[in-house]
Amino acid sequence: MIGDSVPQGDNEAAAREVASGPVIHIRNLRKEYTSVAGVIPVLHGLNIEVMPSEFVAIMGASGSGKSTLMNILGCLDIATSGSYLLNGHDVAVLDRDTLAHLRNDLIGFVFQGFNLLPRASLLDNVALPLVYSKVSREEREARANEMLGKVGLAKYRDSQPNQISGGQQQRVAIARALVNRPQLLLADEPTGNLDSHTGNEIMNLFKELNERDGITIVLITHEVEVAAYAHRLVRLADGHIVYDGSSHEGAMSKNPTEYSAAVHSTS
Amino acid sequence: MIGAMLNEAWVSMWANRLRTILTMLGMVIGVSAVIIMQAVGQGAQQEVQESIESMGSNLLMVLPGSSTSGGGVRMGAGALSTLTTNDAEAIEELPTVAGAAPSVSDVAQVIYGARNWSTQITGTTPSYFSVRNWDFAAGAPFTDTDLRSVTRVAILGKTVVDNLFGDENPVGKIIRIKNSPYVVLGVLSAKGQSLMGRDQDDAILIPITTVQRKLASNQVAGSVRFIMVQVKSAEAMPKAEQDIVDLLRQRHRIREGAENDFTVRNLTAMANTAAETTAVMSLMLGIIASISLLVGGIGIMNIMLVSVTERTREIGIRMAIGARSRDILLQFLLEAIIISIFGCLIGVILGIGGALAASGMTGIRVVITISSILLAFTVAAAVGVFFGWYPARQAARLRPIDALRFQ
Numbered sequence: 001m002i003g004d005s006v007p008q009g010d011n012e013a014a015a016r017e018v019a020s021g022p023v024i025h026i027r028n029l030r031k032e033y034t035s036v037a038g039v040i041p042v043l044h045g046l047n048i049e050v051m052p053s054e055f056v057a058i059m060g061a062s063g064s065g066k067s068t069l070m071n072i073l074g075c076l077d078i079a080t081s082g083s084y085l086l087n088g089h090d091v092a093v094l095d096r097d098t099l100a101h102l103r104n105d106l107i108g109f110v111f112q113g114f115n116l117l118p119r120a121s122l123l124d125n126v127a128l129p130l131v132y133s134k135v136s137r138e139e140r141e142a143r144a145n146e147m148l149g150k151v152g153l154a155k156y157r158d159s160q161p162n163q164i165s166g167g168q169q170q171r172v173a174i175a176r177a178l179v180n181r182p183q184l185l186l187a188d189e190p191t192g193n194l195d196s197h198t199g200n201e202i203m204n205l206f207k208e209l210n211e212r213d214g215i216t217i218v219l220i221t222h223e224v225e226v227a228a229y230a231h232r233l234v235r236l237a238d239g240h241i242v243y244d245g246s247s248h249e250g251a252m253s254k255n256p257t258e259y260s261a262a263v264h265s266t267s
Numbered sequence: 268m269i270g271a272m273l274n275e276a277w278v279s280m281w282a283n284r285l286r287t288i289l290t291m292l293g294m295v296i297g298v299s300a301v302i303i304m305q306a307v308g309q310g311a312q313q314e315v316q317e318s319i320e321s322m323g324s325n326l327l328m329v330l331p332g333s334s335t336s337g338g339g340v341r342m343g344a345g346a347l348s349t350l351t352t353n354d355a356e357a358i359e360e361l362p363t364v365a366g367a368a369p370s371v372s373d374v375a376q377v378i379y380g381a382r383n384w385s386t387q388i389t390g391t392t393p394s395y396f397s398v399r400n401w402d403f404a405a406g407a408p409f410t411d412t413d414l415r416s417v418t419r420v421a422i423l424g425k426t427v428v429d430n431l432f433g434d435e436n437p438v439g440k441i442i443r444i445k446n447s448p449y450v451v452l453g454v455l456s457a458k459g460q461s462l463m464g465r466d467q468d469d470a471i472l473i474p475i476t477t478v479q480r481k482l483a484s485n486q487v488a489g490s491v492r493f494i495m496v497q498v499k500s501a502e503a504m505p506k507a508e509q510d511i512v513d514l515l516r517q518r519h520r521i522r523e524g525a526e527n528d529f530t531v532r533n534l535t536a537m538a539n540t541a542a543e544t545t546a547v548m549s550l551m552l553g554i555i556a557s558i559s560l561l562v563g564g565i566g567i568m569n570i571m572l573v574s575v576t577e578r579t580r581e582i583g584i585r586m587a588i589g590a591r592s593r594d595i596l597l598q599f600l601l602e603a604i605i606i607s608i609f610g611c612l613i614g615v616i617l618g619i620g621g622a623l624a625a626s627g628m629t630g631i632r633v634v635i636t637i638s639s640i641l642l643a644f645t646v647a648a649a650v651g652v653f654f655g656w657y658p659a660r661q662a663a664r665l666r667p668i669d670a671l672r673f674q
């Protein structure tokens with residue numbers, strides 16, 4: 001079931017390599033879902049480039065295709081057509097195991113619903129990606145501990161997710177996303193389930209990660225205040241990019257007529 | 268990696284303790300059933316085997332009376348027996364025959380000192396010991412001289428010795444049978460139960476002439492109960508049988524077309540039939556028990572499938588953070604294997620306990636062999652892998668996004 005035809009070692013090493021080019025480069029990306037009702041086109045030929053250390057916010061109405069795009073960027077799903085180059089490498093030619101390795105090693109994913117394992121301690125949750133990258137038990141614990149400390153939850157290491165608040169759970173999820181030192185952090189409405197105060201805490205954490213550690217961040221939000229933390233804003237409407245530019249200077253307007261000519265120039 | 272996975276398997280099994288235990292129960296019952304059935308089956312087989320070995324090999328038994336109607340032996344009315352010591356001697360002369368021992372028997376009270384014991388007294392010839400392949404634990408058999416001079420000598424079986432003498436050495440001692448003194452010449456080695464379940468060691472053997480002339484008052488002179496014949500080889504059995512029939516028909520002057528007044532039985536063939544019957548029974552028990560093991564395995568598969576469905580989201584999360592298909596496969600397979608191995612361990616313990624308890628309560632023989640335990644173990648582990656594989660593969664084949672979206 002797992003194609004071994006691709007020399008995965010090489011691909012992987014190449015993908016991991018810190019490229020001077022874009023981290024994310026999608027061209028004419030389309031996604032269709034096939035359901036009983038027929039084929040539903042969701043993304044209609046997107047072109048985006050994200051350079052290393054960029055901080056990008058994606059906004060758009062519910063159903064505009066943000067999560068669909070994010071899942072493709074996170075190698076959880078595959079596009080129907082078009083290309084997605086991750087660090088300059090076409091993910092379409094990679095096999096399941098290599099994709100798993102990239103998710104483990106290169107990408108950190110934060111979900112709106114936290115997605116922690118309910119029966120595992122916070123420490124075990126944070127250490128889980130390291131289990132799959134075959135890090136020794138001692139090192140797993142040490143690094144998970146350190147990460148929990150960074151998000152301010154070191155003293156809850158043995159608690160279970162249901163014993164802490166939503167904001168704390170999201171911080172654990174971020175710690176988990178970061179524990180394997182990813183180059184790219186993807187977050188799908190990370191503050192969607194949090195109050196604005198906790199949301200701000202999380203966003204400050206993101207900002208720090210971006211500014212201090214140079215981690216590339218792409219996050220989805222529908223809150224203008226959250227998007228303001230990013231440098232760049234991409235606005236989606238019905239599967240089209242309707243704005244791609246600075247997250248300041250009136251770009252915060254939801255008016256889709258501000259369709260930027262810059263979008264076409266990226267291709 | 269494996270350590271972390273074992274830990275996770277444990278956590279998930281512990282979180283669903285009741286379900287885990289019930290799943291295990293299927294395995295426990297299956298494995299203990301296999302062990303108990305094997306123990307009983309092998310016990311029965313061993314018992315039959317020992318009886319066959321104790322019987323002697325290549326044996327024919329000549330009985331008085333015809334066997335034509337319904338297979339049963341009909342004794343000629345009035346005549347106690349149509350067979351005589353002379354018939355036995357004549358049979359012994361046949362080229363295919365190694366030995367022929369006539370035998371008469373009677374139950375009598377035996378006394379030694381203050382102790383007495385009621386046992387079967389068998390009169391026979393020295394051939395008997397070789398025909399029955401019966402060794403001596405002490406002393407020696409009586410001889411043809413004893414036979415001719417009708418001496419009062421006796422050979423004792425192990426059970427008789429135990430009951431009359433205890434630890435004392437019986438050789439040379441004098442016992443009283445029906446109030447007459449007999450000198451003990453020898454003691455036979457233990458033979459155990461016969462195919463019919465009789466204690467073969469509960470016997471006293473004395474010269475047949477002594478029984479005929481001194482012990483049994485009501486017997487026709489020279490007549491015997493049966494003649495035990497040992498044939499020289501297994502291949503010669505059919506020939507020997509025919510030779511004996513021809514010889515006896517001639518000796519008894521039976522006209523052409525008339526019924527035999529005796530019956531020849533192939534004891535070895537009967538024993539083999541008995542052995543085959545027990546082997547088949549043992550196999551049937553094994554099959555029935557294996558079915559319960561199979562049911563246990565299906566139980567594991569069922570629960571694992573439920574578990575995979577229930578944990579689809581969890582699988583999605585794991586995949587999203589880097590679990591490969593084979594990590595997921597291994598995780599679920601490990602759980603199935605742990606359940607079956609633990610179930611098997613408990614099953615082995617319960618099975619051994621159950622077999623011993625059954626044997627203790629009913630007295631049936633059970634044989635627990637390492638090989639039967641190993642077999643149960645291997646089968647259980649195989650069942651775990653086999654029935655755990657499909658659900659585990661279902662889990663491993665999920666696409667990350669589908670698993671994550673699963674509600």
Ligand SMILES: Nc1ncnc2c1ncn2[C@@H]1O[C@H](COP(=O)(O)OP(=O)(O)O)[C@@H](O)[C@H]1O
Pocket residue numbers: 033034035040042060061062063064065066067068069
């Ligand atoms: N698995 C799916 N099958 C069919 N349609 C889907 C599936 N996932 C999403 N969609 C549809 O695709 C569109 C975009 O969904 P999504 O990417 O989740 O939007 P957003 O995250 O911007 O709210 C929606 O109309 C949704 O109904």
Ligand SMILES: [Mg+2]
Pocket residue numbers: 066067068
């Ligand atoms: Mg969404």
